[in-house]
Amino acid sequence: xxxxxxxxxxxxxxxxxxxxxxxxxxxxxxxxxxxxxxxxxxxxxxxxxxxxxxxxxxxxxxxxxxxxxxxxxxxxxxxxxxxxxxxxxxxxxxxxxxxxxxxxxxxxxxxxxxxxxxxxxxxxxxxxxxxxxxxxxxxxxxxxxxxxxxxxxxxxxxxxxxxxxxxxxxxxxxxxxxxxxxxxxxxxxxxxxxxxxxxxxxxxxxxxxxxxxxxxxxxxxxxxxxxxxxxxxxxxxxxxxxxxxxxxxxxxxxxxxxxxxxxxxxxxxxxxxxxxxxxxxxxxxxxxxxxxxxxxxxxxxxxxxxxxxxxxxxxxxxxxxxxxxxxxxxxxxxxxxxxxxxxxxxxxxxxxxxxxxxxxxxxxxxxxxxxxxxxxxxxxxxxxxxxxxxxxxxxxxxxxxxxxxxxxxxxxxxxxxxxxxxxxxxxxxxxxxxxxxxxxxx
Numbered sequence: 020x021x022x023x024x025x026x027x028x029x030x031x032x033x034x035x036x037x038x039x040x041x042x043x044x045x046x047x048x049x050x051x052x053x054x055x056x057x058x059x060x061x062x063x064x065x066x067x068x069x070x071x072x073x074x075x076x077x078x079x080x081x082x083x084x085x086x087x088x089x090x091x092x093x094x095x096x097x098x099x100x101x102x103x104x105x106x107x108x109x110x111x112x113x114x115x116x117x118x119x120x121x122x123x124x125x126x127x128x129x130x131x132x133x134x135x136x137x138x139x140x141x142x143x144x145x146x147x148x149x150x151x152x153x154x155x156x157x158x159x160x161x162x163x164x165x166x167x168x169x170x171x172x173x174x175x176x177x178x179x180x181x182x183x184x185x186x187x188x189x190x191x192x193x194x195x196x197x198x199x200x201x202x203x204x205x206x207x208x209x210x211x212x213x214x215x216x217x218x219x220x221x222x223x224x225x226x227x228x229x230x231x232x233x234x235x236x237x238x239x240x241x242x243x244x245x246x247x248x249x250x251x252x253x254x255x256x257x258x259x260x261x262x263x264x265x266x267x268x269x270x271x272x273x274x275x276x277x278x279x280x281x282x283x284x285x286x287x288x289x290x291x292x293x294x295x296x297x298x299x300x301x302x303x304x305x306x307x308x309x310x311x312x313x314x315x316x317x318x319x320x321x322x323x324x325x326x327x328x329x330x331x332x333x334x335x336x337x338x339x340x341x342x343x344x345x346x347x348x349x350x351x352x353x354x355x356x357x358x359x360x361x362x363x364x365x366x367x368x369x370x371x372x373x374x375x376x377x378x379x380x381x382x383x384x385x386x387x388x389x390x391x392x393x394x395x396x397x398x399x400x401x402x403x404x405x406x407x408x409x410x411x412x413x414x415x416x417x418x419x420x421x422x423x424x425x426x427x428x429x430x431x432x433x434x435x436x437x438x439x440x441x442x443x444x445x446x447x448x449x450x451x452x453x454x455x456x457x458x459x460x461x
Contacts, residue, residue: 027086028110036101042296118163127172180209206264263298355416
């Protein structure tokens with residue numbers, strides 16, 4: 020099948036939306052989001068990336084207007100000003116930037132690379148990955164790996180977990196502190212690891228499944244203990260630093276959890292909420308001697324990291340420019356090869372039919388060797404006749420000249436575009452339907 024169609028994307032991210040708007044934009048799961056998009060007529064492929072600081076959706080269809088309308092409905096729960104819509108080329112380039120870490124809250128953070136890959140696996144499981152998104156997402160994963168191995172884009176603070184700890188340290192001294200991490204997922208692991216590298220006196224990891232918390236602390240180079248969420252109130256009451264990072268749809272930390280130990284508490288306490296949706300009820304911040312930070316408050320830490328990585332970011336951007344060009348060329352080569360294969364297949368049918376006719380008339384008059392000579396001559400004629408148009412078709416694909424390709428297919432295959440034949444590459448208005456590497460049309 021010739022890779023065709025238009026990529027359209029939309030996103031709600033930390034750049035355009037608040038934590039609450041991100042929560043409203045989040046699908047039940049990445050796979051559920053893909054399935055929802057694929058249920059729309061005219062949408063052939065779909066990919067959804069949902070993290071704590073971004074929700075992005077990519078669709079492929081023959082009509083860009085259908086793609087835009089589908090994505091507007093997908094993000095209908097969010098204010099229009101928080102949604103960024105992008106056309107074909109911008110969508111593809113943005114995906115490469117996301118995987119490389121250039122669009123993250125923490126420039127160059129490592130976690131996004133694995134998140135892009137997991138979203139790819141979820142989309143494949145939902146049937147959302149076809150020829151176009153296969154090339155685009157796998158290319159983005161490749162770019163992300165190159166960015167982190169060939170540049171210094173991930174030097175220093177490399178995750179929201181470590182940024183959270185750095186932000187907490189600006190409010191309370193971590194030396195001798197009692198710290199609690201809520202959540203044993205990847206973000207919780209990164210926060211716990213960052214806390215373990217400080218001089219905290221006590222580290223507790225609370226999680227709904229205690230065995231997961233136990234597994235997390237086994238990898239830490241410090242004394243720590245795992246507890247159930249049932250013990251959260253007791254742990255938070257005695258904590259100086261709390262970092263929450265769960266996937267709960269509702270707040271798991273209420274003012275009552277903190278208020279129990281608030282009375283008479285002389286030292287400042289800090290809670291960093293990395294949850295999306297929020298893990299901490301906003302009312303908790305009103306309590307005395309408690310400071311609550313959320314994802315929106317990490318800007319001071321992330322800006323410092325961004326300044327440190329300016330040179331590396333330039334290197335990564337140059338890398339993305341090259342890889343984006345290669346992606347477009349990959350699409351074009353794939354399309355040209357598919358078209359050329361269709362041309363050779365048509366020629367092969369004609370050759371076979373005419374050979375059978377000619378040999379039947381000469382039945383009994385040719386020796387096996389003579390028959391082989393005739394068949395070889397037919398093969399040579401096809402190859403020599405198709406060699407020049409093959410070169411021309413590849414050149415036409417490189418120049419986005421799909422009118423030439425459409426004409427060639429019709430010349431070599433009279434059934435092209437008719438019922439039972441291949442679909443035409445040119446629409447009723449004379450525009451190419453093979454829009455990879457070209458600007459989007461309305």
